[in-house]
Amino acid sequence: MKRQFALIIIVIAAVCAGTFAFAQQHRPYNEIMKDVGATFASLKKNLDSNSAAAAAEDAAKLQGLFTETEAFWAPLNTGDAVNYAKRARDGAAAVAAAAKSNDMTKALASYAVTQKNCGNCHLAHREDTGKGFLIRP
């Protein structure tokens, strides 16, 4: 009985450790940014064509991507990048909410706010080498 109990405890601990380790990992940053770029372009297209449902879907996806972006920067002692990611995520949430309520003017305004945060972060942390990009701390 005691042995069975110990075994259960070990299994639970292993599952918890695995889950925690998985949560700590994140995708390579270039993959996250490529997804952001493609989703952002799709969002703009859907906003311009008044496709509210599709725009809301894109904005919701962006929220997740900016959460990933924030997780990338969080351990790197770069508070500004974390804040840009947070504000971009909030902007995407505002786009999603506005698109769901069919307020495309408000959605476009929130889109511009989100885009501004992207631009500011790129200005501070992205270096164009001509062949690709480098991530500045």
Add this chain to the structure above:
Amino acid sequence: MRRLIISTLILLLTSIEVHAQAAADSPEQKLAEEWIKRLNALDDWYLSVDGKEGGIEPLVDSMMELYSPDVVAEVPPHDKDQIGPVMLRGKENVRKWADRIARSQVRLNYILKRQTEGPTGEYEGWRLVYSTKLPWGGSAIAFQIIGVWSSREDRRRFTAPGAVFIQYGPDGKIRRLRLLLGEIDQVVPL
């Protein structure tokens, strides 16, 4: 008469240029510029796509190549609680200082201050490096700087006027360094 004036002007301008070139090419000037260059390079590293800090060690190594193992360095305070300069003894302690700069500061832009003879010539002209031979061997240089850097953590940008005093041993390695920075101001956009 006109030819004489033009010839004199050309001669004068040429001699100024030659003089400036000589000042810029002096060994002392090169030593000062090399120190500034390696200090400014400490932020020249990147993050990998999986969030790893890469390339700091070679930059710190490059800075430390200039120092003698028994170097004594007086540098500005590291943290808010420290009042007055910090005295670092030995290359390892100076290395920790350089490593700390590399990891905590970005957009480093230390420059040698320029000067001309006139009373307002503070922002153009020559980058003056003062030098002397040391009585116990080796040489020393001193120069004015303007330090500009940003905090990596929150991107706040700072500037400070300062001066650098460096003593070299006969082997050409830095034996003593004194980096003075005064009136550190945060740069705030208008």
